[in-house]
Amino acid sequence: MPTNSASAENEHFAKPETSRALTANNENTTRNGNGTESVELSPLIPSTTVSLRKDKLPSPLPLSDDNDKLVLPAANEQPNCLNKNYRYILIGVGVILALAAIVTIIVLVSSSAGRQKMPCVPSNYSGSEGVLLSHAFNTSLDYGSNMNCMYRITAPASNVIRITVNSFKTEKGNDKLFIYDGSSAESPEVATWSGTVDAGMQLESTGNTLTAKFVTDGSNNQAGFSISYSQSTRSVCLASDYSGPDGVLLSPGFSTNQNYGFNQNCTYHVTVPANYVIRLTVNSFITEEKYDKLYIYDGSSTASPLLETWSGTVAAGRQVESTENTLTAKFVTDHSKNYAGFSIKYFQSNRSSSVCRPSDYSGPDGVLLSPGFSINHNYR
Ligand SMILES: [Ca+2]
Numbered sequence: 001m002p003t004n005s006a007s008a009e010n011e012h013f014a015k016p017e018t019s020r021a022l023t024a025n026n027e028n029t030t031r032n033g034n035g036t037e038s039v040e041l042s043p044l045i046p047s048t049t050v051s052l053r054k055d056k057l058p059s060p061l062p063l064s065d066d067n068d069k070l071v072l073p074a075a076n077e078q079p080n081c082l083n084k085n086y087r088y089i090l091i092g093v094g095v096i097l098a099l100a101a102i103v104t105i106i107v108l109v110s111s112s113a114g115r116q117k118m119p120c121v122p123s124n125y126s127g128s129e130g131v132l133l134s135h136a137f138n139t140s141l142d143y144g145s146n147m148n149c150m151y152r153i154t155a156p157a158s159n160v161i162r163i164t165v166n167s168f169k170t171e172k173g174n175d176k177l178f179i180y181d182g183s184s185a186e187s188p189e190v191a192t193w194s195g196t197v198d199a200g201m202q203l204e205s206t207g208n209t210l211t212a213k214f215v216t217d218g219s220n221n222q223a224g225f226s227i228s229y230s231q232s233t234r235s236v237c238l239a240s241d242y243s244g245p246d247g248v249l250l251s252p253g254f255s256t257n258q259n260y261g262f263n264q265n266c267t268y269h270v271t272v273p274a275n276y277v278i279r280l281t282v283n284s285f286i287t288e289e290k291y292d293k294l295y296i297y298d299g300s301s302t303a304s305p306l307l308e309t310w311s312g313t314v315a316a317g318r319q320v321e322s323t324e325n326t327l328t329a330k331f332v333t334d335h336s337k338n339y340a341g342f343s344i345k346y347f348q349s350n351r352s353s354s355v356c357r358p359s360d361y362s363g364p365d366g367v368l369l370s371p372g373f374s375i376n377h378n379y380r
């Protein structure tokens with residue numbers, strides 16, 4: 001049989017038709033000594049032997065294990081399959097990425113809508129009176145999330161500012177109204193209101209400006225607040241010097257049945273003739289416990305030794321006495337919660353009544369008396 005040897009260039013092998021024929025008919029391949037292989041082609045094809053040079057084979061062309069037959073790939077089928085799979089994977093990944101992007105956008109948009117800040121009400125007030133309101137107090141009773149609103153009140157220089165709570169309800173601990181005794185949030189903070197504050201609660205500045213800052217967190221909004229303010233004259237002290245044989249010390253406003261003022265600092269000086277001492281006796285006394293106090297000093301100034309500090313309720317009849325002929329008292333109140341105050345009687349007391357009697361006794365008998373006993377005074 002004539003045998004056609006393929007040239008070293010093996011151009012037949014490059015043709016797909018020939019390759020398919022080789023695979024389909026599983027033809028034998030014989031090795032030649034020159035490194036080429038001869039292949040018996042199918043009987044359907046005129047008997048032809050193709051010499052193949054291994055070093056020219058498209059790489060890799062695997063040989064079967066048993067008889068070194070060429071196992072040619074089903075032309076282009078595997079690459080197509082792989083390409084399809086890759087395409088499906090890429091499409092799947094693309095779809096997933098697109099969905100993730102959409103979800104992210106939705107979340108961002110909805111959360112930014114939730115965080116949207118409500119507008120603050122006007123922050124500057126200078127009228128003789130007015131009302132501070134949290135956002136939407138008169139409409140939705142929802143002051144908004146993440147608020148940070150400033151309120152500044154300014155009165156004429158000689159006045160102070162008094163605020164009075166009409167209604168106050170916030171989320172306790174998280175939504176707070178900070179109050180500063182001055183023109184900014186850098187001024188001394190005098191109160192932080194959160195939760196419920198009773199109607200009627202008052203607070204007063206020491207100067208002619210007052211600042212409040214309302215801060216809320218991201219959830220649980222409540223009704224908020226309505227707080228009235230008014231300009232007020234500074235609380236004044238009563239006359240401070242007393243020198244008669246007796247008299248009455250009153251807190252400011254007591255004589256007209258008014259509570260004492262906020263931020264008061266009033267001093268009382270009592271002086272009696274030498275050889276007398278000063279005895280105080282409480283008629284009535286009620287102040288804000290711990291915050292509104294009467295200090296009593298044994299001497300002519302607040303630098304003298306402190307005898308007593310009275311605060312809260314002190315029983316009628318309570319007494320205190322100086323060791324010399326001068327006595328000083330100082331009444332100090334804070335910025336909120338004032339009460340009726342005090343009425344305290346004083347009178348000069350004969351020093352001799354408190355002098356010790358002679359201490360040496362040597363007669364055959366005698367009587368030891370407490371000071372004042374013989375003149376019908378109680379001992380002290
Ligand atoms: Ca809140």
Ligand SMILES: [Ca+2]
Nearest residue numbers: 288334336337
């Ligand atoms: Ca007070």
